Amino acid sequence: xxxxxxxxxxxxxxxxxxxxxxxxxxxxxxxxxxxxxxxxxxxxxxxxxxxxxxxxxxxxxxxxxxxxxxxxxxxxxxxxxxxxxxxxxxxxxxxxxxxxxxxxxxxxxxxxxxxxxxxxxxxxxxxxxxxxxxxxxxxxxxxxxxxxxxxxxxxxxxxxxxxxxxxxxxxxxxxxxxxxxxxxxxxxxxxxxxxxxxxxxxxxxxxxxxxxxxxxxxxxxxxxxxxxxxxxxxxxxxxxxxxxxxxxxxxxxxxxxxxx
Amino acid sequence: xxxxxxxxxxxxxxxxxxxxxxxxxxxxxxxxxxxxxxxxxxxxxxxxxxxxxxxxxxxxxxxxxxxxxxxxxxxxxxxxxxxxxxxxxxxxxxxxxxxxxxxxxxxxxxxxxxxxxxxxxxxxxxxxxxxxxxxxxxxxxxxxxxxxxxxxxxxxxxxxxxxxxxxxxxxxxxxxxxxxxxxxxxxxxxxxxxxxxxxxxxxxxxxxxxxxxxxxxxxxxxxxxxxxxxxxxxxxxxxxxxxx
Numbered sequence: 001x002x003x004x005x006x007x008x009x010x011x012x013x014x015x016x017x018x019x020x021x022x023x024x025x026x027x028x029x030x031x032x033x034x035x036x037x038x039x040x041x042x043x044x045x046x047x048x049x050x051x052x053x054x055x056x057x058x059x060x061x062x063x064x065x066x067x068x069x070x071x072x073x074x075x076x077x078x079x080x081x082x083x084x085x086x087x088x089x090x091x092x093x094x095x096x097x098x099x100x101x102x103x104x105x106x107x108x109x110x111x112x113x114x115x116x117x118x119x120x121x122x123x124x125x126x127x128x129x130x131x132x133x134x135x136x137x138x139x140x141x142x143x144x145x146x147x148x149x150x151x152x153x154x155x156x157x158x159x160x161x162x163x164x165x166x167x168x169x170x171x172x173x174x175x176x177x178x179x180x181x182x183x184x185x186x187x188x189x190x191x192x193x194x195x196x197x198x199x200x201x202x203x204x205x206x207x208x209x210x211x212x213x214x215x216x217x218x219x220x221x222x223x224x225x226x227x228x229x230x231x232x233x234x235x236x237x238x239x240x241x242x243x244x245x246x247x248x249x250x251x252x253x254x255x256x257x258x259x260x
Numbered sequence: 261x262x263x264x265x266x267x268x269x270x271x272x273x274x275x276x277x278x279x280x281x282x283x284x285x286x287x288x289x290x291x292x293x294x295x296x297x298x299x300x301x302x303x304x305x306x307x308x309x310x311x312x313x314x315x316x317x318x319x320x321x322x323x324x325x326x327x328x329x330x331x332x333x334x335x336x337x338x339x340x341x342x343x344x345x346x347x348x349x350x351x352x353x354x355x356x357x358x359x360x361x362x363x364x365x366x367x368x369x370x371x372x373x374x375x376x377x378x379x380x381x382x383x384x385x386x387x388x389x390x391x392x393x394x395x396x397x398x399x400x401x402x403x404x405x406x407x408x409x410x411x412x413x414x415x416x417x418x419x420x421x422x423x424x425x426x427x428x429x430x431x432x433x434x435x436x437x438x439x440x441x442x443x444x445x446x447x448x449x450x451x452x453x454x455x456x457x458x459x460x461x462x463x464x465x466x467x468x469x470x471x472x473x474x475x476x477x478x479x480x481x482x483x484x485x486x487x488x489x490x491x492x493x494x495x496x497x498x499x500x501x502x503x504x
Contacts, residue, residue: 123356132349132353132354133355134314134315136420139339
């Protein structure tokens with residue numbers, strides 16, 4: 001007996017991937033065009049900034065707190081073996097600000113924001129709410145996509161700054177389990193190891209992560225067809241694709257930063 | 261009923277993959293006329309009105325609304341036309357993250373920016389009164405029954421005072437009494453505002469109540485066109501099956 005899978009030509013999944021990539025490119029081009037068109041939906045943009053920031057902040061802070069704590073507790077013994085405990089604040093701040101903070105925050109937001117956008121737009125698509133907007137002469141792309149992508153782009157760097165700060169603070173708490181250092185001294189030691197070349201690329205990276213999360217969520221939501229089952233698939237696919245995109249963007253920006 | 265032609269469709273065809281959904285459809289709608297398109301599921305009724313508002317692109321043919329060929333206009337012009345056309349979706353398609361008030365305010369905020377809060381409230385109250393739900397402003401779409409949802413959806417399309425209304429199965433999924441109320445509402449709107457309407461349905465009671473003219477659509481082709489009484493007396497077996 002021949003299985004259904006074996007009857008599908010091998011090039012079919014490849015073709016659909018290429019087609020998906022092409023569609024995504026066109027979607028992105030449309031986004032870029034629509035960003036500069038008037039009127040800008042300020043009201044919806046601010047609502048989305050509030051929703052994304054407010055709802056993601058607690059989770060981001062908890063994760064960042066644990067991250068700083070664990071990083072300090074695990075690194076301290078190794079540094080102590082070399083008598084280099086004094087380097088701990090600097091090591092934590094460089095790790096958190098350059099890499100761990102932006103990436104972990106973005107991964108959390110891919111789950112929290114990306115899935116929400118994918119599911120929301122997907123369900124609007126299957127219940128004809130996007131068509132209703134279109135026939136009311138309101139451009140759904142400008143109202144739904146542009147606002148959400150820009151909101152994610154603006155909110156992510158802010159969340160990363162919060163995450164970095166709370167991570168260094170939790171690192172200070174962990175350091176003081178066995179040591180004794182004031183908060184000011186700890187932050188001074190942590191920040192003294194940082195330069196603009198560490199901070200700026202990290203913030204640029206966060207902006208790119210935010211754009212990727214927003215645009216992928218919107219793309220997946222807008223492509224939903226059929227029933228409610230496809231809404232779940234879109235939400236799931238938004239998270240997976242955005243997470244992958246985050247690692248790709250990270251890899252590329254690290255290469256560029258190294259060259260600079 | 262006046263003679264001015266609001267909609268003129270000539271030779272409209274639409275194909276999905278190998279399937280011919282609409283085949284050479286010709287139709288005219290005059291000012292303040294209620295035209296009902298009657299046909300079975302899958303006969304191309306919804307495709308027809310989606311082509312009219314630009315949600316689908318026809319393969320062939322001409323759609324002229326308010327004297328303008330829809331193929332000759334760009335997206336911005338199309339949107340200007342859309343403000344003059346109301347579209348009632350079968351599902352209602354209310355924005356479920358907004359209250360009823362916000363659903364109604366939404367098109368006004370985009371197209372009548374000059375309106376102040378007071379005038380906005382007044383218009384929303386007026387249109388909610390018109391559909392018989394004056395106190396529903398604070399409700400969420402999920403709290404509404406099927407009939408209420410249709411009424412609010414109708415209110416949302418009416419708030420921009422359209423000259424042409426397109427109804428996609430307005431009574432589907434409603435009980436007999438509510439379906440009758442919605443049909444009466446369609447009739448009242450035609451009389452009060454002189455709106456031209458195209459009503460897509462397979463509900464014969466609704467057709468009887470609202471139709472000035474009935475168009476029978478079979479497998480994407482118009483097979484008969486006339487008054488309700490003419491259609492009822494038609495000897496064609498397929499047409500008879502609707503009226504028996």
